[in-house]
Amino acid sequence: VQLQASGGGLVQPGGYLRLSCAASGFTFDDYAMGWSRQVPGKEREFVAGIAMTTGGPTKTEYADSVKGRFTISRDDQKNTVSLEMNNLKSEDTAVYYCAADIRGPEPIQSGKADYWGQGTLVTVSS
Numbered sequence: 001v002q003l004q005a006s007g008g009g010l011v012q013p014g015g016y017l018r019l020s021c022a023a024s025g026f027t028f029d030d031y032a033m034g035w036s037r038q039v040p041g042k043e044r045e046f047v048a049g050i051a052m053t054t055g056g057p058t059k060t061e062y063a064d065s066v067k068g069r070f071t072i073s074r075d076d077q078k079n080t081v082s083l084e085m086n087n088l089k090s091e092d093t094a095v096y097y098c099a100a101d102i103r104g105p106e107p108i109q110s111g112k113a114d115y116w117g118q119g120t121l122v123t124v125s126s
Contacts, residue, residue: 003117021098034108049105
């Protein structure tokens with residue numbers, strides 16, 4: 001199993017970044033996907049999650065701190081999950097990790113997902 005995150009970088013406050021995670025080694029359609037982040041010295045924090053595609057509207061969940069600014073989406077044809085981040089703030093600075101879990105978004109929210117990627121660094125600074 002591989003979860004390869006990319007798209008991190010340095011951005012000014014109020015700016016935009018789009019993170020992407022390419023998944024391989026498992027049946028992507030069967031898994032919920034999500035993003036968490038971690039600042040050195042602090043616990044990993046849930047950011048956003050998206051449920052498996054079932055044919056209806058795909059359920060998404062967001063941390064209160066990013067609601068209205070971040071959008072998670074998935075492309076089951078390309079086996080990718082993306083996180084669009086608008087109006088970035090200095091407190092969004094962290095290493096962002098992609099995660100996957102066959103049980104749904106809840107294990108991702110609790111930090112107990114089956115699989116985790118290697119992380120990509122986002123720095124919001126002027």
